[in-house]
Amino acid sequence: MKKNIFPALKNNKLLIRITILFVTLIISCISYSCLKKNDPPVYAEIPDANFKTYLKTIVPLAFTSDGKFISNHSSVISYGGPMSVRGKKISSLSGIEYFSALRKLDCSNNVIVKLDISKNIALTDIYCGYNKLSTLDVSKNTNLVELNCSKNQITTLDLIKNVNLTELLCFGNHIKAIRLGDNPVLQKIYCPYNQIVILDVSKNNALVELNCKENLQNTVIIVNPEKLSRLYIDDFIKCNHPSIKVFKDNGGELYGTYSEVISSFVCQ
CATH class of the missing domain: 1.20.5 (Single alpha-helices involved in coiled-coils or other helix-helix interfaces)
Incomplete structure (x- = not known):
């Protein structure tokens, strides 16, 4: 068959x-x-010579023999840091936007006027103190854990979107307002020597320590007496809001301008 x-x-x-x-x-x-x-190389200018010199030490393969910077080089895109340019007389960090994986940045003690870190969304730690910044936008840096922007000329800080922030140091600026949301893990704020009018931390339930000495005579600080542990203020503002007295009466650690203990008090 x-x-x-x-x-x-x-x-x-x-x-x-x-x-x-x-x-x-x-x-x-x-x-x-x-x-x-x-992919063909994409060249970009690094206008600050000192910053360019530093970049050559951390991503040498991203530079051609004649000194051109390849912004889309794999060593740039994948570089996670840290990037430490502290005290290098840098006036511009233009070019940092290409380091999209950067996690830690220390650019303290320079002469930087503008800092654009909107593309560096992986950043967890930013130290940009002792510069000449008048503004600082960290709204895109939602992974931010620690921010130190002390000794600049900043007038406002908006930290509503920085839900992972645990520590803020911003002393010695011209700050009038710090915008906070719930910021559920924020534990420490150090903001003396500013011009703060009102600072409301009543919703920041993880906050352990707040230092806002040397601000205005009419500065109003609103705290959560049940959550905060240590508070540093100028003695003369202790009655500017009732939550301060409740905090003290509940056994909170209250310190004055020179870190002296503020005794129990009565507000008129």
Whole structure:
């Protein structure tokens, strides 16, 4: 009896087609990967010579023999830090936006007027104190854990979106307002030597220590007496809001301008 060979032939043809399709897909993927790896270099200017010199030490492969900076080089895109340019007489960090994986930045003690870190969304620690900043936008830096922007000329700070922030140091600015949300893990605020009008930390239930000495005579501090542990204020503002007295009466640690203990008091 003759066997029907047609089903076998059909099966073989189907197998061949599947194999061809599979091989084509693999070749396409490999080709795409190769194109991705061989993207043409994108050159960018690094206007500050001191910053450019520093970058050559951390991502040397991102510079051509004639000193051009390749902004899309893999060593730049993947660089996680830290980036420490403390005290290097830098006036501009233009070019930092290409370091999208950067986690820690220390640019303290320079002469920086503007700092754009909106593209550096992986940042967890920023130290930019002792510069000449008048504004600082960290609204895109939602992974931020610690911020030190002390001794600048900043007038306002908006930290509503920085829900991972645990510590804020901003002393010695011209700050009139610090905008806070719940900031559920914020534990410490150090903001003396500013011009704060009102600071409401009543919703910051994780806050342990607040230091806001040397602000205005009419500064109003609103605290959560049940959560806060230590509070440093000028003695003359202790009656500017009833929550301060409640905090003291509940056994909270209340200190004055010179870190002296403020005794129990009565507000008129």
